[in-house]
Amino acid sequence: MRPFLSVRCLAVYALFITIAGFPVFAQQAQPPASYPHDMTEYGCTHRDEQACDTAPAPPPDYNPLVGTWVRYSLLRNGFSVQPPDAPLYVKFMNDGWWSMMEFPANRPKVNKPLEQQTPQELFKRFDLMGGGWGNYTNSGMVNIRHHMAGLGPGGGESDQERGWHFEGNILILDGTGPTRSPIVHARKLPNQPLGSKALVGSWERTAYSVNGTAGQPAPEHLLLGEDGWYHATVLPAGRKGAGGDQAKWTTQDYVTAYKGMQASRGTYNVQGSTLVRRHIADTDPNLEDKLSTGTFTLQGDQFTWSGTDAAGQKFDATYRRLKPFDVYAPMPARGRGAQ
Numbered sequence: 001m002r003p004f005l006s007v008r009c010l011a012v013y014a015l016f017i018t019i020a021g022f023p024v025f026a027q028q029a030q031p032p033a034s035y036p037h038d039m040t041e042y043g044c045t046h047r048d049e050q051a052c053d054t055a056p057a058p059p060p061d062y063n064p065l066v067g068t069w070v071r072y073s074l075l076r077n078g079f080s081v082q083p084p085d086a087p088l089y090v091k092f093m094n095d096g097w098w099s100m101m102e103f104p105a106n107r108p109k110v111n112k113p114l115e116q117q118t119p120q121e122l123f124k125r126f127d128l129m130g131g132g133w134g135n136y137t138n139s140g141m142v143n144i145r146h147h148m149a150g151l152g153p154g155g156g157e158s159d160q161e162r163g164w165h166f167e168g169n170i171l172i173l174d175g176t177g178p179t180r181s182p183i184v185h186a187r188k189l190p191n192q193p194l195g196s197k198a199l200v201g202s203w204e205r206t207a208y209s210v211n212g213t214a215g216q217p218a219p220e221h222l223l224l225g226e227d228g229w230y231h232a233t234v235l236p237a238g239r240k241g242a243g244g245d246q247a248k249w250t251t252q253d254y255v256t257a258y259k260g261m262q263a264s265r266g267t268y269n270v271q272g273s274t275l276v277r278r279h280i281a282d283t284d285p286n287l288e289d290k291l292s293t294g295t296f297t298l299q300g301d302q303f304t305w306s307g308t309d310a311a312g313q314k315f316d317a318t319y320r321r322l323k324p325f326d327v328y329a330p331m332p333a334r335g336r337g338a339q
Contacts, residue, residue, distance in 0.1 A: 029271030032228065032278045033192055034289055037105035040072035040087045043190070063327065065092040065143060065164065068229040069171055071102075073185035086128045089265055089281070090186070091223055091231045092136065096325025097202040098145055099223050099231035101131030101263050107285045114255050122254040123247050129283065131263060133221050133233050135325040141165060142176060151283070153239035153257040192228025195271030198298055200226045203319040210313050217260030222319060224268060230277055234262040264310075273297070279310045287311060 074082035090100035134148035266280035294307015301321035
C-alpha cells in the first residue's frame with residue numbers, strides 16, 4: 001500500500017500547488033494591453049455636455065486621487081483650451097509620488113537624432129509638450145503637487161495647488177484663486193491585470209547601460225501603479241530654453257532644451273521574473289506602441305532589469321525604491337528631493 005499512498009499524495013500535492021497558484025515552471029509575462037494614444041473618448045458610449053457617462057469609479061482607497069487620470073477638458077477663465085492643448089495624463093501613486101505628461105498624438109515619426117532634424121521637425125515634436133514629476137500633499141480638499149523637475153527646460157522646484165472634488169466619477173481639479181481657474185475634468189483609466197504586484201511602487205534608476213555602454217543623462221523615475229499603468233521620466237537638470245516663440249527656435253536651441261530628456265507612459269505587466277512595458281505614448285513618437293521587455297531580480301528595495309528596450313537596444317538597469325512620502329503630513333520646506 002505504501003507506493004500507492006506515495007503516488008496519491010504526490011498527485012494531491014501537485015493539485016494543491018496548481019490551485020494555490022505557485023509557479024511550477026518559468027512563466028513569460030503576457031504583453032500589456034495596447035490602447036489609443038488619446039484616451040479622452042475611450043469607453044464613452046454617450047456624451048452629454050462634454051461628460052462621459054461610462055467613466056469608471058474612483059479607486060476604493062483612503063486616498064481617492066490614487067490612480068491614472070486623463071484630462072479631457074481644460075477651462076481657463078471660462079474658455080476651453082483643450083484643444084489646442086493636448087490631453088494631460090496624471091498619475092498619483094499611493095506612496096506619495098506623482099507624474100504627469102502631455103503631448104499630442106500623431107506627431108511625425110522622424111527617426112533621426114535631434115541634431116540632424118530641422119527646426120520645423122523639432123517644433124512638431126516638442127510643441128504643446130509639458131509635464132513633470134515629484135511628490136504631493138493633500139490638505140483637506142486641496143492637492144499640492146510638489147514639482148521637482150519638468151519635461152520642458154528651465155524652472156526648478158515649485159508647488160501647484162488645486163482644489164479637488166468629484167462629480168459622479170469625474171475628478172475635478174480647479175485653481176484655488178477667486179476665479180477657480182483653471183478647471184480640469186478628468187476620467188480614471190481602466191485598471192489593467194498584473195500577473196504580480198512585486199514591483200508596484202515608485203523607483204529611481206541608479207545605474208544604466210545600453211549596448212554595453214554605461215551612463216545616463218539623469219536618473220529615470222519609474223512609477224509602476226497597482227492599476228497596471230506606468231509613467232517614466234528622465235529629466236536632466238540645467239537645460240535652458242531660448243525663450244520667445246518656440247516656432248522660431250534653431251535646431252541648436254531645441255538640442256540645448258531637450259537633449260537627454262525622455263518620458264513615456266503606458267501599460268505594463270509583471271509575470272514571474274519578467275517585466276514588460278508598452279510605450280503607449282513617448283516623447284519620441286518612433287517608440288510609441290513598442291515594448292521594453294526583460295527579466296528582473298528583486299532584492300529588498302532594489303531590482304535589476306536586463307533586456308531589450310523599445311528602440312531595440314540591449315540594456316541593463318538598476319533601480320532603488322523611493323522612500324514613501326506621507327501625503328497627509330504637514331507641508332515640508334523646500335528641498336523635498338528623492339530619498
